Amino acid sequence: MPTELPDLTSLIAAPHEAYVRLREAGPVHRVTGPDGLPVWLVTRYDDVRRLLADPRLSLDKAHRLPGRYRGFSLPPALDANLLNMDPPDHTRIRRLVAKAFTPGRVEGMRGGIQALADRLLDEVADRGRADLVADYAAPLPITVICDLLGVPQDSRPDFRAWTDALIAPDPANPAATKQAVVAMLGYFPQLIGDKRRTPGNDLLTDLVEVRDGGDRLTEDELTSLAFLILSAGYENTVQLIGTAALALLDHPELAAALRADPDRIEAAVEEFARHDGPALLAIRRFPVEDVEVGGVRIPAGETVMLSLASANRDPERFAEPDRLDVDRRDGGHLALGHGIHYCVGAPLARLETQIAVGTLLRRFPGLALDVPRDELRRRPSMRARGLVALPVRF
Template structure:
């Protein structure tokens, strides 16, 4: 906890143990003034009920035109990548979300199941004779990348580049800010080219469906197509990879739950939900801006201020979850908030669940003697304010 009246620094100390930082903040209330790594002030909401209510509050807008000041707090994407549904509100947001929901409907998700299983098996096959592996580099990341790139029709030859750009943006080097700008420019050029290629030669993929909707119904603009491709690739890749590796880590550090999962006594959906509560891949929601004075847990936030909702903090609120620091897939109680709430509930939630269920089942089936190859005390988490993802997960078979 910072001294009374002092902003909480979301700095390297916080990144080393964000759950401890959030716990200290919650003990002093549900809303706090904080300072982002770039020095910008933000209002950080940590209580479950407050986060849940704020996530569906129309007075907290996603469109950054409501911001009192330009840029700051990691909010500034170039205009060419800014026009996706997580930067829109009201009817504009509903229009974009409806298009993605149609293209990513239950039929397409169901059809992906066999492809995900084949990809998981293809990635695991060469590991069997090695005696060990890194389940981040050898499974979680390539599986998530393959699934989202197949879904959008990204050529296989360009996927390594996209993964490198995404990692740079999620975990920027403070000493080399130019790298993030270079990654953003490269990503935009690549996606703009991909949209043009799909326009000339459409395929059986989600991006081609969105382009068709654009042409047939004028349902979205050309720049919106590029921004939507950016959002789907960026969020679909890293959050899914983080969920897969996070689930495997949770099981490997909890032998009773691992045994229950192997025997079929642990429901896969309950397992996924508890991982999302206990260690969500997305620690923070997308920033919001107050459109007028907004009262949050007794704190009045002026117009144009940035508000960050912490899914990770809310999901461990001891006023809502009994012994929230414990990993317990059999717990009862309210649902986690890791996929958001209200009109901005994650449109890719069903796909993330499917990937996780298939990947974890494949690993447990193939490797009955699976165990951690390194002590569990200090797992290597990505240095990122927003993402809770392992950088590696060494195991033995």
């Protein structure tokens, strides 16, 4: 029988400890979601990987049962994006975006990302102290993705604040989320209009031309796509860089080994993603027909949550899963998804994190935490459990 849990958000404080108990108890559990409605939580690697690629699990909210999942609703101009679509619309739109993130194009961005990482560390080098989230992990990906899309410099601080309000809402300021949605609804049509009047050498201009030329995108799809690329391109990478930096601080022997052999950094980033990835859960899904998981029948239209974090610590898949081991050979983590909804920007996120880690190791060999370890705080969010701040000295 599935385990009953009072509240999915209760996992936020210590998810990995809770997932040990859940995996042992069974493969799927009936829990209460963040919106107060019941959801099914899947915790074991084989099940999560299979269901991530199962076409019977839809991302389209049209398949949810009436009176069930509410979640966080965006207006149509921001909601018509890849996280709410199935083929053929998903295939059509993803094909357009994927051209910007091919390995060749991403590799061509290496020099610019490296220069940016060095510049950000130059700005804090004389202080002897920094917050690696605010000063490094956050501005690096937001700059890269804004450059890619052609977002003007003066808009970037606002965009970062809006994204933070959506991804990790502040319980003390519930109005901030609605204000961020209103601001984005005003901003993205304006930005798209600017690209129509003055085309640039950027991805958003390319998408505008697709929309206006071949009519392969609706206006809502275009606006939603710009919103998704900016928010997702920032969200996952800032968390991955931050937790990678924390792992280096927690394991100075690993930092020394990577500093001595930078060729190992690529594999290290994969292990950082597996061990403490950017998201606890994949985006919610709705079965279009009854689906069985470990002998438990999940009815069509119910809400299914697939735990990436639990799957990536499943001892049936990974030896000593709670141990950080950059030399492990049992790869195949699910931190960036699997199947047709695999993170389209994964090659860029990997490159940014590899450069961020390598540059940090090279520039600041004496890096150390500037606060007691137990004072570090995570964002209280199921989507974005990254560090609020990472104060260091060097």
